[in-house]
Amino acid sequence: MLSRICWILCQEAKVGVIMEERTGGNEYREQRLENLERLKALGYAPYGRAFPRTGRLADVRAGFEEGKQVTVAGRLVACRDMGKSIFAHIYDGTDRFQVYVQKNKIGEDAFAAFKILDLGDFIGLEGELFTTRTEEQTLKVSRFELLSKSLLPLPEKWHGLQDVETRYRQRYLDLVANHDVRELFNKRIAMLREIRTFLFGRGFQEVETPMLQAMAGGAAATPFKTHYNALGCDMFMRIAPELYLKRLLVGGFDKVFELNRNFRNEGLSRTHNPEFTMLEIYEAFGDVNSMKELVQSLITHVAQTVFGTLVIGEGERRIDLTPPWRTVAYRDLIVEKAGDDWYGLDLDAARARATSLGVEVDPAWDLGELTHELYEKTIEKTLINPTFVTRFPVELVPLASACVDDPTVVDVFELEIGGCEVAPAYTELNDPLEQRRRFEEQAAGDASKMDEDFLMALEHGMPPAGGMGIGIDRLMIILSGAESIRDVILFPHLKPKTAPAGGE
RNA sequence: GGAGGCGUAGCUCAGUUGGCAGAGCAGCGGACUCUUAAUCCGCGGGUCCAGGGUUCGACCCCCUGCGCCUCUACCA
Numbered sequence: 001m002l003s004r005i006c007w008i009l010c011q012e013a014k015v016g017v018i019m020e021e022r023t024g025g026n027e028y029r030e031q032r033l034e035n036l037e038r039l040k041a042l043g044y045a046p047y048g049r050a051f052p053r054t055g056r057l058a059d060v061r062a063g064f065e066e067g068k069q070v071t072v073a074g075r076l077v078a079c080r081d082m083g084k085s086i087f088a089h090i091y092d093g094t095d096r097f098q099v100y101v102q103k104n105k106i107g108e109d110a111f112a113a114f115k116i117l118d119l120g121d122f123i124g125l126e127g128e129l130f131t132t133r134t135e136e137q138t139l140k141v142s143r144f145e146l147l148s149k150s151l152l153p154l155p156e157k158w159h160g161l162q163d164v165e166t167r168y169r170q171r172y173l174d175l176v177a178n179h180d181v182r183e184l185f186n187k188r189i190a191m192l193r194e195i196r197t198f199l200f201g202r203g204f205q206e207v208e209t210p211m212l213q214a215m216a217g218g219a220a221a222t223p224f225k226t227h228y229n230a231l232g233c234d235m236f237m238r239i240a241p242e243l244y245l246k247r248l249l250v251g252g253f254d255k256v257f258e259l260n261r262n263f264r265n266e267g268l269s270r271t272h273n274p275e276f277t278m279l280e281i282y283e284a285f286g287d288v289n290s291m292k293e294l295v296q297s298l299i300t301h302v303a304q305t306v307f308g309t310l311v312i313g314e315g316e317r318r319i320d321l322t323p324p325w326r327t328v329a330y331r332d333l334i335v336e337k338a339g340d341d342w343y344g345l346d347l348d349a350a351r352a353r354a355t356s357l358g359v360e361v362d363p364a365w366d367l368g369e370l371t372h373e374l375y376e377k378t379i380e381k382t383l384i385n386p387t388f389v390t391r392f393p394v395e396l397v398p399l400a401s402a403c404v405d406d407p408t409v410v411d412v413f414e415l416e417i418g419g420c421e422v423a424p425a426y427t428e429l430n431d432p433l434e435q436r437r438r439f440e441e442q443a444a445g446d447a448s449k450m451d452e453d454f455l456m457a458l459e460h461g462m463p464p465a466g467g468m469g470i471g472i473d474r475l476m477i478i479l480s481g482a483e484s485i486r487d488v489i490l491f492p493h494l495k496p497k498t499a500p501a502g503g504e
Numbered sequence: 505g506g507a508g509g510c511g512u513a514g515c516u517c518a519g520u521u522g523g524c525a526g527a528g529c530a531g532c533g534g535a536c537u538c539u540u541a542a543u544c545c546g547c548g549g550g551u552c553c554a555g556g557g558u559u560c561g562a563c564c565c566c567c568u569g570c571g572c573c574u575c576u577a578c579c580a
Binding site: 027028031078080081082083084085086087088089098100102103104105118119132133134136138152153154155156157158159160161162163164165166168177219220221222264265266267269270272392396397398399414421424484494495497 | 514528530542
């Protein structure tokens with residue numbers, strides 16, 4: 001109990017220090033604390049209880065009728081005091097709504113109390129709807145309650161909150177100050193809902209598989225490591241749900257998807273956040289072609305229902321999502337860029353050709369690696385309209401089946417939109433012996449990297465299947481026209497401002 | 505990890521060959537019962553990111569560190 005109290009005191013001290021850092025002193029807070037006491041003295045409890053509303057502000061606006069009695073609640077975001085009457089705006093996340101407070105309507109005491117309110121305070125109001133001379137729908141207030149006193153000031157009303165660091169670190173301020181940010185996240189939420197609706201409509205079932213794994217497989221990324229105290233062993237955050245979803249195919253699920261977070265121990269960038277949302281879909285008895293049809297329908301459905309258009313952006317960044325989408329083989333793209341004779345060149349000639357095309361060449365690379373560098377550096381970013389790139393070299397994709405007509409390439413596509421890889425899909429490898437061979441090649445003799453448990457599952461028989469992963473954050477960037485992944489994730493990762501314990 | 509840019513009031517931003525630190529909004533006091541970036545009168549507000557150095561004097565020049573942004577690297 002004592003330690004609990006100490007902990008609380010310690011936390012409060014910390015908050016105090018942070019508060020001082022962020023507010024540059026307590027002047028504003030002191031004033032608001034004084035206002036809190038004054039309101040209390042007038043009988044307004046600073047932190048109220050439930051307040052039944054007629055509806056959200058957007059609902060009230062939609063159902064506006066002259067003279068209608070309503071109750072509403074929201075945050076006070078603007079206040080124009082005219083002596084014996086006040087015009088103010090409240091905001092509740094759905095809309096801004098004007099309220100009109102007159103001294104002789106709500107009474108002298110309540111009017112005096114209203115004048116003590118600070119911008120940012122949550123209030124509940126009751127009154128009658130009317131339209132002002134300038135034709136703004138407004139609430140004539142007959143009574144108000146204080147619901148929550150705000151002790152720290154909000155960002156400025158006109159310019160909003162611009163500082164990108166503050167916008168990411170204190171997203172709640174961004175959401176209050178910049179309504180378009182709220183709308184963008186509403187769209188993200190709507191997109192996730194539409195994806196689920198679409199997949200449910202096609203008979204897929206949503207499942208949940210472990211995020212905490214003894215072995216992080218299904219992709220080639222570095223995992224986050226953590227420790228499980230009760231079992232005394234290290235665990236990893238998953239880098240992909242793939243190997244568990246395939247176990248479900250073995251178990252008889254035939255159409256499953258998982259829409260949730262993956263964690264990869266990589267750097268931060270405009271297109272990388274260490275935890276990101278991935279949609280993985282598996283369809284038994286399907287293949288890469290059924291995935292192609294699925295993703296094309298899924299993305300056009302989302303674009304149409306959530307964003308209301310199949311054409312995004314303008315000029316060079318214009319993306320046209322109208323199906324059918326182009327399909328092109330990896331090899332054809334390479335030859336188109338590097339010349340018909342590329343695959344016949346010896347290594348030195350290929351290096352020279354790549355250099356002349358602007359690729360920085362690592363002398364350790366073989367022709368395959370050099371080719372892929374060429375693809376990533378000069379071709380991928382030019383694929384603006386949706387493009388299915390197919391028939392990748394087998395060494396790039398260890399979990400996919402080979403093409404029937406050519407065992408050196410695999411039956412996959414990578415969907416590129418806006419020069420960005422959005423969705424890879426495979427005809428999944430279900431041959432356990434071939435899978436073991438490829439794992440062995442990858443693990444290079446390190447037995448601890450062999451996922452024997454997964455191989456055992458495969459040996460019980462996995463139906464042929466199509467599988468696909470869609471990077472939801474990147475899809476959101478493309479559909480919304482956002483600049484950065486940090487703009488489409490509510491709380492993107494930034495370096496901690498004060499170093500956490502246990503750093504290097 | 506490497507290169508470049510940025511960091512000034514609660515917010516948005518000016519600023520100085522190196523010579524007392526500025527505006528708008530927000531805040532405080534006052535006037536105003538149809539305003540909406542309300543208006544009018546008056547007032548307060550600063551660790552100029554942090555720490556060193558050069559200088560009579562540094563917000564400004566130099567060095568180091570921290571954070572953010574962009575590019576790059578890592579990343580199926």
